Amino acid sequence: MIEATDFRDAMSLLTTAVNVVTTKGSSGAHGFTASAVCSVTDTPPTLLVCMNQTARSHAHFLENKTLSVNVLGAQHEPISNAFASKLCSEERFGHGAWTTLATGAPILADALVSFDCEIEDIQQVGTHSVFMCRVVAIKQGYQQSSADESLVYFNRAYHQVGQVEII
Structure with a gap:
């Protein structure tokens, strides 16, 4: 049998993108930092998100179904930290500029x-809920420069991945 600590140690070596997952409903806006996000299919466009x-904020995601x-x-490390912290939801959304x-x-x-x-389907797997999410809109970020880098998590630390154009 594989011990949970051994599994977590092994998974720390799987590089993942850092995301902030949010929802909003009658109880307000809520969110969390997540690395367990991936594409499922492009027809129809679907993502898998684990929480x-x-x-x-788990109950809010179940209730809102969005x-x-x-x-x-790379510049969003403070936002990632805020959404992974014990700050209340209002304080978390005080970091960054938000729209819908x-x-x-x-x-x-x-x-x-x-x-x-x-959220079209929810499965309970062990300690987590697996959300199957149909994508209804996409907003590409504006291009600050050709040096944009993605924030990733590897070996229990943040790193930056991207290409910097050399002139």
Whole structure:
């Protein structure tokens, strides 16, 4: 049997994009930092998002049945930290500039890309909920420069990935 700590140590070596996943409904705006996000299919456009069932905002995502995935750039490390912290939701959204698309879930204005989604199916797997999310709108981030870099997580630390144009 594989121990949970051994699995977590091994998974720390899987480089992942850093995202802030958000929702908004009658109880307000909520969000969390997530690395467990991936594409499922392009027909129809669908993402998979995993969320710990013990997260304080878990019930809000279940109730709202909408979410947005905001892919973070290297400059967004403070936003990632805020959404991974014990700050209340209002304080978390005090970091960054936010807007909305089709579902009303908060979209980070300068994210590399944001996917606005409706949660179509939820499966409980161990400690997590797996959301199958149909993408209803996409906002590509504005191009600050050719030096944009993505924020990734590897070996329990943030790193930056991207290409810098050499002139």
